[in-house]
Structure formats: C-alpha cells, structure tokens
Amino acid sequence: MQEYLSVIRRSILFRGIQEEEILAMLKCLQAHVRSYEKKDFLHRNGDCLSEMGLVLAGTIHLVKEDYWGKRTILARIPQGQIFGEVFACMGQQPLNMSIIAVEPVKVLYLDIQRVTHSCTSACDFHVRLIRNLLQALAGHALFLNQKMEYISQRTTREKLMAYLSDQALRAGSPEFQIPFNRQELADYLGIERSAMSKELSKMKQDGLIDFQKNNFWLRQ
C-alpha cells in the first residue's frame, strides 16, 4: 500500500488530505487491494458493487457488450482515477457494464458506506472526503456530458472532429496523442472501425488533420 501512497494522495478522492490522515482513513474505510491480469474481468454485467475502486496501477476499461458481441467502450480509467462510485452510491443498482483490465492492474477498494456515513468524530477528514466525492460525481457527470457530445454528432467525421478537437484543447496544443488504438477509438465513439479509418484518411487528404499512429495534429 505504502508504495502507492503518492497515487492515492493525488487522486480526486483524497485531494487536500495529508498523508498521515490518509493512512488512518484507509483503515477506517476498510481499504484493501486486489490485483488482476490483462483481460481479466474485475466485475461483470449484473454484479452489485458496495465498494468503489481506485486504480493504483495499470488501466481498465468500462465496456458494454451486446448479444452480438458489439462492444462499446464507455470509459477508460487510467492509474489514479476512480470507478464504480456511481453504482456504489446508488445502493443495489446492478452494474450495466463490465469492467476489464487492459493490462495488469492493482485496485484499491473502499467501502462507500463508510465514506458517506461519517464515523464517530475520530476522522475529521471525512467532511473533506465527502466533499471530494461530491466533486468526483459531478465531474463524472460532466465527463459523460462531454462524451455524449461526441457520439451525438450525426456523422462519423463530426464525431471524430468533436473528439479530436476536444483532445487538442485538453492537451493545450494542436499536436497530441490519443490513448486508444483504432478499434478502441471506434468502439468509444460508437462507429465502425473501417468506416472510421476511411474517414480519417479523407480528413487527412482534405488537410483537416494529420496523424501517424496515435499522434494527431489538427491543421490550422
């Protein structure tokens, strides 16, 4: 646990809380760590969560797969970010997605009940923790709004431009890397891979963008 303390400290949930406090709180929150291998399922569609997770190492995907195996990547959760807080907060709402390790991961699990039901005054930092959780949930909704903007665009090109220009904005530069490979990007935007490749090539021809592998440039 100690070795990941810097990750924990920088997470949105423990922001503004001192290291010593964090160690005390982790006990109080019944924190424990689990490890998974690449392609392992952390949780499956239909499971109920009573704990939220914080990714200590590696990256996971929240994915939804339908009967015909058509897969959509709902979100990508890299090291330092949290997941499952929504379902854990909502009580017994079963997961409507699966959670998969894209590489070997370590996850810190926290009992959400113990976060919201502030314990006996022992932990003064519970107040701060709750406020952080509130922020995290609001941020989550904002993130979903953002993604909604990409996929509610009408055409493949518009979806790509919405996503890419947003990435450029976040990177603060017209040149940036994307964290997905082509198949994953297509799944994330809810479009078809080859159609997307086709469109990307056209956009390059049209001088809108340039790219090599996962490096993209927005022109002008």
Added chain:
Amino acid sequence: MQEYLSVIRRSILFRGIQEEEILAMLKCLQAHVRSYEKKDFLHRNGDCLSEMGLVLAGTIHLVKEDYWGKRTILARIPQGQIFGEVFACMGQQPLNMSIIAVEPVKVLYLDIQRVTHSCTSACDFHVRLIRNLLQALAGHALFLNQKMEYISQRTTREKLMAYLSDQALRAGSPEFQIPFNRQELADYLGIERSAMSKELSKMKQDGLIDFQKNNFWLRQ
C-alpha cells in the same frame, strides 16, 4: 412557496426531511423562486451557475444547439426534478448547454455552497441533505449512462427500440406514453425526424410496435 411544499418534500433532494425542517432549511439555503414563460431561456450556453434549481411547476429542456442550429435535447426535467447541480458543484465550469422552458415554469433556486459547506450546527439535516445530493448526482450519472445506451446504438431502429423498450420497462407495461413530440424525440435520440418517422412506420408494418400520437405499444 408554501403551495409547492409538497413538490419540494417529494424531491430527491429533500427526501426524508420533515416539512418543518424544510422550511427552516430553505431560508438557510437562500432559496428563492423565479418564474419563466414558455420558450424563455432560463440560462444560456456559457453562463456560470452558483445555484442549482428545482422545478416547482412546468417542464424544462436542457438543449444544445450547434452553429447550424442542429439541436439536441440532452434532458427533459419535469416538475419535482432538479437541474444544474452538476455545474453548481463544479465551481466555475461554464454551462455547455442552454436551459429552456417548454411551458410556463416556476423554479426554486438553492445556493449550492450552502449545501456543501454545512453551516454551524444549526441545521442538523444538512447531513441528510448532503447524502441526498450525493444520491442525486449518482442518479444523474446513471441517467446519462442510460441515455448513452440509446444513442450509442448503431441504427435508427435500434435507437428507437432501446428507448421504447426502456420506456415500457419504466411504465411496467407494454403500453405507455412518451413525453416528446416527434421532433423532440428525434432531437433527443440524435437522429433525423423524417428518417425516424419512416423507421417508425416500418416498425409498425413489421409488427414490432404500434402507436397513435404519443401512445405506444410494444408487440409481443
């Protein structure tokens, strides 16, 4: 304010709090009411919110409109539901949508700072309020997830079926009403109105559904 107390009491935010307490809290939260006419803008793209809203009467739409006037309905907020809590929680994040009255409305505004920064022990129910707010935010994220499922379907028919079958599920009956007219439904699902009408007719022919105006039946 008194006349809407029953609406307030049943809202997700004040669930589990006694009427007498509510009245006291409303003062503490600097609650105030504003009225709007049909088609009025409550807030515009780019505004910053420091307050969240609770719809006391009427219905509002959260809409996003692009340069070319292509409109998407992000959400429909009927009487009793809240809005703006995400942006109000996130501090100075500017609105990336507009909020419009679809009919005459009355809205109760609450200062979000006063919700999260629990005041001097005067209001014991702040704890409950915060927990409710947490639930509301989680529910909001869940709602977005749900909607994401509709619009990330690949075809118009699939989007319609995802939406309609979900509505039937919520109504607990294969027969139900939808709250949108055709243009609004198309905007909500991010598809084109006439293409949608075409597809609805086909689906009726194929014996999948039946409908008259806003009444729908799912067959079998």
Added chain:
DNA sequence: ACAAGTCTGTTGTTTTTGCAACGGAAAGGA
C-alpha cells in the same frame, strides 16, 4: 369560423455508413 402556423407521415434522391474481405506493417512470444 377562419387563417396561420405546427405537427406528422410520405416519397425520391443523394450521401454516408456498415460490412466483409484482403494484404501489408508492426508487435509480441518462443
């Protein structure tokens, strides 16, 4: 009751997407 405006279904045309299949490049494992 009438006129103006809105809502809805329909049609034909153009554009875009999905799909299946292929080959070369790149990556990973033995």
Added chain:
DNA sequence: TCCTTTCCGTTGCAAAAACAACAGACTTGT
C-alpha cells in the same frame, strides 16, 4: 530470428440515413 497474432488502411457493395420537399391533419389565436 522466425512465426503468429494483432493492427491498420483500402476497396467494392449493399443497406441505411440524411435531406429536401410536400400534403393532409391538427392547433392556436383572433
């Protein structure tokens, strides 16, 4: 290093969606 697997761009074709335009039904306001 060689072999296998994955990744990526490309193509042709069939299916679906977007678009524009229109007409009848229904609303609304005067």
